[in-house]
Amino acid sequence: MARAGLSPERVTAAAADLADEVGLDQVRVSEVARGFGVKTASLYSHVSGSHDLRLRIALLALHEMAELVTEAVVGRAGRDALGAYADVYRTYARAHPGRYAASQLRLDAETAARSDGARHAAVARAILRGYDVEGDEQPHAVRLLGSTIHGYVTLELGGGFSHSAPDTDVTWTRVLDALDALLRSWPEPA
């Protein structure tokens, strides 16, 4: 019988697409197998189970976002760079909710080291350079940036804003303006 041409990469990609469609927690090894027209047990030669599958989706998402975010900020600085940076996450999360959810999974130190997580922080630091936030203050500012952007994206995606009135796009630019203002006048180290 014809082989389906499976590989860890293809399996992960299919699982990621499935996660975007039905939600990360609804990703089943059996369903991924069905998608390939293959028996469930066959996937276990390529990935070591459903936990492994989710982890691989996370690494894929972190990689894809790192590529996008790196590309988005080249040639930009200040508010312009900040907006491009943040928009990547928001746009990605809307287009790929399952992948984005996976990227928030807790990774053990070893896996995290192997991931593209550090690239995200590096891009954030590059943006801060345009604001003259340096030295010991950088980590704090990076965390603030990450918290606000990630929090907004998560809440918006989770429907946390859909119950109240104003358009979320308006709030989004307001939030970015606020972050911009904050970084412009970042306080001196205590």
Place this chain on the structure above:
Amino acid sequence: MARAGLSPERVTAAAADLADEVGLDQVRVSEVARGFGVKTASLYSHVSGSHDLRLRIALLALHEMAELVTEAVVGRAGRDALGAYADVYRTYARAHPGRYAASQLRLDAETAARSDGARHAAVARAILRGYDVEGDEQPHAVRLLGSTIHGYVTLELGGGFSHSAPDTDVTWTRVLDALDALLRSWPEPA
């Protein structure tokens, strides 16, 4: 044989405790039943399944946090109120990670209306009153507040900060100071 004295409330409470221990996505109806020394099927008279169980945990968490947050801000204003408000979420999330995760679940409009979600927004608006952020600007500021606090708590809990250097408590006060400064000088409507 002695009855276990089940009820939707007791089942939900036990499930919430289990979620805090093993993670929300590891909550099994069968495991909750085991905890009561009861057969799995018996729980279906009290809750209508695992989805229902998670939803009930979410409502419980939203209620508990609403109580805490309401109590925390009475008699406070400005930076003081902001800090007390934010600390409730951070402390709660650390003590009850499963409950907190449940509180982020997407609720349909009907369930959301029945939840204590609106109370959280009301407390946030009360804090803004101390900063003279009013009218059409309030929703934007509420969303910024929620995004940053929720994002920070989520990232910290998810281990997103544990790979880099400085103490997260320091960053936390820095973030709150930043939000305080931001609200103090909130821009006029465009």
Place this chain on the structure above:
DNA sequence: CACTTTGCCTAAAGTCTATAGGTTTGAGCA
């Protein structure tokens, strides 16, 4: 062409969810 590896299969054990229907318990009441 023989040989090895790889890819996918069948088989099976174990766990979970969920439904249907039966039995026991205990509170209220004549």
Place this chain on the structure above:
DNA sequence: TGCTCAAACCTATAGACTTTAGGCAAAGTG
């Protein structure tokens, strides 16, 4: 006290998912 009835809990069952073990056949290799 003894009856009734609803609630609480049970057994049985069906279907789905996960994961391991071992087998055959198709693709690459010398």
